[in-house]
Amino acid sequence: MKVLISGNEAIAEGAIQAGCSFYAGYPITPQNEIPAYMSVHMPQAGGVFIQAESELAAINMVYGASATGVRSMTSSSSPGVSLKQEGISYIAGAELPAVIVNIMRGGPGLGNIAPSQSDYFQATHGGGHGDYRLIVLAPATVQEAYDFMSLGFSLAEKYRNPAMILGDGMLAQMMEPINIKKSRIKNQKYARPWALTGCRGRKPNIVKSFYMQEGDLEKFNLHLQEKYKTIEAQEQRHEGLFLDDAEIVLVSYGSMSRIAKGAVQRLREKGKKVGLLRPVSLWPFPKKAFGQIRVHPGGRLKFLVIEMSYGQMLNDVKLALNCKYPVEFLGRAGGGIPTEDEIIKRTLSLLSR
Amino acid sequence: MKKIFSRPESLRDISTHYCSGCGHGIAHRLVAEVIDELKIRERVIAVAPVGCAVVAYDYWNFDCSEAAHGRALAVATAIKRVRPKNIVFTYQGDGDLAAIGANETIHAANRGENLSVIFINNAIYGMTGGQMAPTTLVGQKTATTQRGRAAQEHGHPLKISEMLGPLPGVKYVERVSLHSPQEVLKAKKAIKQAFQNQIGNIGFSLVEILSPCPTYWGLTPKKSLDWIRDVMVKEFPLGRIK
Amino acid sequence: MTEKIIIAGSGGQGVMLLGKVIAEAAMKENKFVTWLPCYGAEVRGGTAYCMVIVSNKGIGSPYVDKADSVIIMNSPSLAKFEGRLAKGGFLLINSSLVHAQIKTAKAKSYPFTEIAQACGNIKTANMVALGALIAHRNILKEKSCIEVMKETASSVKKELIEINISALKEGIRLK
Numbered sequence: 001m002k003v004l005i006s007g008n009e010a011i012a013e014g015a016i017q018a019g020c021s022f023y024a025g026y027p028i029t030p031q032n033e034i035p036a037y038m039s040v041h042m043p044q045a046g047g048v049f050i051q052a053e054s055e056l057a058a059i060n061m062v063y064g065a066s067a068t069g070v071r072s073m074t075s076s077s078s079p080g081v082s083l084k085q086e087g088i089s090y091i092a093g094a095e096l097p098a099v100i101v102n103i104m105r106g107g108p109g110l111g112n113i114a115p116s117q118s119d120y121f122q123a124t125h126g127g128g129h130g131d132y133r134l135i136v137l138a139p140a141t142v143q144e145a146y147d148f149m150s151l152g153f154s155l156a157e158k159y160r161n162p163a164m165i166l167g168d169g170m171l172a173q174m175m176e177p178i179n180i181k182k183s184r185i186k187n188q189k190y191a192r193p194w195a196l197t198g199c200r201g202r203k204p205n206i207v208k209s210f211y212m213q214e215g216d217l218e219k220f221n222l223h224l225q226e227k228y229k230t231i232e233a234q235e236q237r238h239e240g241l242f243l244d245d246a247e248i249v250l251v252s253y254g255s256m257s258r259i260a261k262g263a264v265q266r267l268r269e270k271g272k273k274v275g276l277l278r279p280v281s282l283w284p285f286p287k288k289a290f291g292q293i294r295v296h297p298g299g300r301l302k303f304l305v306i307e308m309s310y311g312q313m314l315n316d317v318k319l320a321l322n323c324k325y326p327v328e329f330l331g332r333a334g335g336g337i338p339t340e341d342e343i344i345k346r347t348l349s350l351l352s353r
Numbered sequence: 354m355k356k357i358f359s360r361p362e363s364l365r366d367i368s369t370h371y372c373s374g375c376g377h378g379i380a381h382r383l384v385a386e387v388i389d390e391l392k393i394r395e396r397v398i399a400v401a402p403v404g405c406a407v408v409a410y411d412y413w414n415f416d417c418s419e420a421a422h423g424r425a426l427a428v429a430t431a432i433k434r435v436r437p438k439n440i441v442f443t444y445q446g447d448g449d450l451a452a453i454g455a456n457e458t459i460h461a462a463n464r465g466e467n468l469s470v471i472f473i474n475n476a477i478y479g480m481t482g483g484q485m486a487p488t489t490l491v492g493q494k495t496a497t498t499q500r501g502r503a504a505q506e507h508g509h510p511l512k513i514s515e516m517l518g519p520l521p522g523v524k525y526v527e528r529v530s531l532h533s534p535q536e537v538l539k540a541k542k543a544i545k546q547a548f549q550n551q552i553g554n555i556g557f558s559l560v561e562i563l564s565p566c567p568t569y570w571g572l573t574p575k576k577s578l579d580w581i582r583d584v585m586v587k588e589f590p591l592g593r594i595k
Numbered sequence: 596m597t598e599k600i601i602i603a604g605s606g607g608q609g610v611m612l613l614g615k616v617i618a619e620a621a622m623k624e625n626k627f628v629t630w631l632p633c634y635g636a637e638v639r640g641g642t643a644y645c646m647v648i649v650s651n652k653g654i655g656s657p658y659v660d661k662a663d664s665v666i667i668m669n670s671p672s673l674a675k676f677e678g679r680l681a682k683g684g685f686l687l688i689n690s691s692l693v694h695a696q697i698k699t700a701k702a703k704s705y706p707f708t709e710i711a712q713a714c715g716n717i718k719t720a721n722m723v724a725l726g727a728l729i730a731h732r733n734i735l736k737e738k739s740c741i742e743v744m745k746e747t748a749s750s751v752k753k754e755l756i757e758i759n760i761s762a763l764k765e766g767i768r769l770k
Contacts, residue, residue: 004615004622004630022435030634048434052427053460060424060457064400064431067418072431090421113634174657175615175630177622196416196432198439200395206410208401208419255656262655339660 001180007145007172008033011101011165012041014149015073019185020099021047022065022072024058026080029113030169031103034075045184055080059087059100066096067207069195071153075101077169078119079110081127088162089128092224093209095194097156099149100134101165103172106334114335115170115255120312123166124283131221133228135163135235136282138254142176150185157190159231166282168308170255170337231284238286239278242268245296246275248347251317252306253279256338260306263343273299274347279313290320302350306338307331361385363394365414374574376531376564377406380473383541384444385413387548397440398432400425404446405479423454426461429468440551442469447488448478451513455487458513462557465522469547470559472514475566476585483569487511490588495569510588514561518595524556526594530563532581536591563589596651598734599659602724603644603676604668604689609721613666614645616725619747620739621649629657642672649734664732666724667693668707687727689720703731705769711762716755719762726766737767 005013012034015023023038035051042049048065052058058074065072076084081102091098104119106112123136135155139145148165156163196205211217239257241264243249252260257278267274277293279286295301303325305314311329318327330346332338360366363385371377388394397415401407403422410417420428425443433441443450450458450472461468477495478484484497488510492501517523525547529540540562547558563585565577572580600617604610614630621628631646646659661681667673669692677699680686686699691708705727711720722744729735741760748756 004619053456057427057457060427061431064428065435068432068436070435086421173632173634175618196398196418198396199416204414205416210419259656
């Protein structure tokens with residue numbers, strides 16, 4: 001079925017169709033359509049919606065619901081996601097699956113409500129305390145916003161790890177036609193013998209992240225690191241466009257990549273050898289895709305990273321390329337969005353050098 | 354020979370890590386006895402706090418979740434909402450429930466969540482080394498009030514049970530104590546009431562338990578019990594609040 | 596064909612809805628479309644606007660920097676968005692509420708609010724504007740717009756749908 005729907009509504013509907021049975025959240029712009037949609041549709045789907053008293057309560061409610069084995073999520077925007085970081089660390093430490101949606105807005109501080117990508121560091125390089133990782137997916141279209149909820153839940157359960165859907169105000173507020181399924185997933189693929197359900201017929205289950213005995217926590221951390229290695233090996237995702245003969249590869253994710261794609265198409269119409277590499281999973285970062293790009297015989301190769309931030313993804317690109325090729329940067333934040341014209345101008349100047 | 358006293362099934366056969374004279378061991382046992390008597394062990398999901406009782410799940414013999422400091426009632430709210438047939442309770446200290454988690458406490462109570470709350474009030478932070486708690490008495494010496502809690506600077510002891518009483522969602526609040534065998538029996542009765550309320554879908558029930566902390570009160574176990582009886586109950590009067 | 600549109604007015608003039616009807620109608624015609632609103636604090640007490648892109652091919656940025664068509668429903672919007680018209684773009688103005696001299700060559704002014712009143716409901720000025728837009732720019736079929744109106748308003752009074760349809764037809768007749 002094809003419907004015209006906003007990014008926020010697509011996220012909410014995508015979650016419900018993915019079998020999400022628990023949502024807790026706290027109001028913050030520009031993601032308010034998600035809790036509003038959930039408040040109506042989650043109970044209709046037989047799930048639970050709670051408007052929490054705070055972001056802290058919301059993420060810990062997700063922790064509690066997830067501990068019982070149901071698909072659980074919360075959503076917020078940058079300042080609210082900062083508040084959730086402690087809870088996200090606990091969810092990672094207790095190895096619970098959960099999905100957290102961050103519809104990024106301008107920062108730091110209260111910032112503004114304009115689209116932004118300034119939470120990349122927080123999402124991919126920490127956020128909360130401890131050596132944990134979040135699986136981070138960055139949709140670029142409303143269709144992907146819908147589809148990635150199902151993917152996010154499934155990865156979260158496969159690895160017993162929290163997953164984040166990282167979008168921004170533009171993706172969340174815009175409407176686009178998308179195809180939606182009308183069959184809610186009922187059975188989860190992965191067994192959950194760890195879930196708290198009452199200990200009838202089995203030994204009691206304990207959900208925790210506290211390891212007091214000497215050596216236990218290190219052992220647990222090593223287990224986590226093994227898991228993260230597996231995720232890095234198996235779950236890298238990207239989208240590539242015109243990479244075979246590109247002399248300049250634009251690197252951009254989420255909403256920003258749509259604008260970059262528009263620029264690539266216009267430059268190709270002018271015969272310019274420009275490509276696009278769009279990380280879809282921000283963690284694990286699609287290093288393999290970068291490693292596969294080869295300089296065209298007799299040609300040259302440069303990269304231009306474009307972000308709605310002041311270069312938070314930039315270092316990951318340099319590391320993925322092992323500093324083999326020049327990497328340039330174009331970014332704006334705080335409400336500024338690099339335009340197609342700006343990207344084209346910069347790309348042309350790099351090509352002429 | 355007839356066996357008239359034994360370890361409850363809800364309690365594991367493990368020695369606790371608590372200091373001598375600590376009230377947690379008694380409180381854990383009372384909860385375990387009540388759960389056995391109500392035959393709900395296999396339905397129970399407990400939420401343990403951050404504080405001395407963080408490893409309560411090592412001692413209890415039923416499903417347990419740890420919660421971040423102060424967030425036990427948010428965690429418990431979600432568990433109960435998605436699994437309403439399970440019996441869900443939190444076990445929290447004064448720092449957890451009345452300081453860092455005061456917001457969660459007030460709002461879970463105000464929503465009238467059908468939960469049982471066991472609130473251990475020992476007027477101090479134990480696990481972190483005896484700092485001032487919201488329930489520390491005026492004049493009481495702690496690691497962070499070394500000349501005694503001064504009301505002008507630190508405020509008065511927070512009576513969160515009395516604060517919760519007027520909320521329509523709150524159905525039962527009682528303050529009990531562990532300072533004598535008679536009071537321990539009363540405490541058990543109150544705990545049972547809080548669980549029975551949940552089984553009967555009555556709503557939010559909280560039992561505040563005045564509990565000794567000899568280590569950080571700087572008293573012997575015996576003198577700690579006397580201090581509850583002679584000093585603490587004057588600030589925190591026992592009995593039914595709602 | 597790619598048409599980038601900005602629609603601006605004051606809250607209550609139905610500019611968001613106007614954009615959504617365009618988007619829904621474009622979807623019916625199997626075109627690519629994006630609709631991007633202003634949101635949050637911007638909306639409160641200020642100018643409401645949305646950006647719509649209709650195209651035969653996939654759409655990159657939903658953000659419209661320079662628009663092929665700009666619909667202006669009140670005076671403050673003119674000041675704010677006149678400069679966002681692309682070179683050679685089409686400016687469509689509600690002359691009932693905007694009394695300024697327009698310098699742009701391809702500008703058309705019609706009294707949308709008065710025409711809507713004559714149709715029987717002042718709130719249908721947005722549909723008059725929609726009619727004028729599709730008549731001048733030929734981006735959507737009248738039939739698709741009417742279908743969308745019938746579907747989105749299926750729960751409200753039939754009478755109101757009829758007024759909206761007649762407002763649309765009045766708008767189309769303006770060319």
